Amino acid sequence: MTFSPMGMTSRVLLAALAVFLALPVEAAQLVRIGAAHFPPYTVRPENGADTGLLPQMVEALNQSQSDYQFVLVPTSIPRRFNDFKQGRVDMAIFENPEWGWQDVPHTSVDMGLEDAEVFVAQRQPDRQQTYFADLRGKRLALFSGYHYAFAEFNADPKFLAGQYNATLTYSHDSNLLMVLRGRADIALVTRSYLNDYVLRNPEVGPQLLVSERIDQVYHHYALIRPQAPISSEAFAQLLQTLRDNGQLLKIFQPYQIQLVPTHSH
Structure with missing residues (x-):
């Protein structure tokens, strides 16, 4: 039996390639955003409606990067605190830390949006x-x-x-x-x-x-659970990207929601 170094190398490379292809591509981190009825930001999310400004913003966030996959989880104005505390959602958005969140552990991201x-x-x-x-x-x-x-x-x-x-x-x-x-x-x-x-x-x-x-x-903040798969710094950077490329203005300007400078809370 003749031994071919070239053939052996090819088989090793093919085997390595097969293993590499079988490995899952690093999946995007799933980030669940609570969607409570708060028109025009979120409109009847429990009915599966994708109208409102929050779905538009989530679409823009998902299209701008591949590290995170943002999804909406229907909740309600009264229920959103428990959903957040119990980890059913990772983020509450278009919020203010003073709206009953004082005793709920979170970090906040100034969204630079005012209504x-x-x-x-x-x-x-x-x-x-x-x-x-x-x-x-x-x-x-x-x-x-x-x-x-x-x-x-x-x-x-x-x-x-x-x-x-x-x-x-x-x-x-x-x-x-x-x-x-x-x-x-x-x-x-x-x-x-x-x-x-x-x-x-x-x-x-x-x-x-x-x-x-x-x-x-309303000076809007995003509130992030301490155990969330995304940090407040990372989310702030994603928002800055949408601000820089004009997406935030495109989504919010028609509703007279002002883009304003952000400040630390």
Whole structure:
């Protein structure tokens, strides 16, 4: 039997190549982002809807790199704290550390995005901006689970109903309709949502008086669980990439959500 060094080398190389091809390509780290109904950021995620700004941002994050695969996990405004603490989600996004997260271990990433909560009333001939100065004696329509500055961020439904004559719903649309139909005096709505609502319902714009008074500015943060597969530094870098390539502006500018300089929290 003749021995061929060349043949032996080829077989060794082929065997090595076969082993290499059989090895799994390093899989992207799976990062689960909690998706709670918070329009226009997230819209009815439990129904499998992929509308809203969060799905757009996740798509941009996934397309910009291959180290992490971001997926949305439906949760709810009240349930999101437990889902985060128990590890069902790795990140909560479009959040503020002061919205009930004080006792939940996390690191925060300033997203450099700002929205605002404004007061909305029915436009009437004698009604001016002074109408929003005093909320006493007025019927408020609020979003259940939200933390409002005028109520010192106390989201307890009984407190809001007792102190502020508030009706709580899970729909900004319902709250605006209550104002338009005279069933509530003032609704509090995120500026981004109001902008989207008036674009969808142009006949409504002239019927609404929007406050110059802002209840609070939403300076958005991403909150990351200590055991998450992504660090706050790595996520901040991914956001910076989307900021640099214009993706963040493209997603958020149509909703009047401002891109602002980030600052450490």
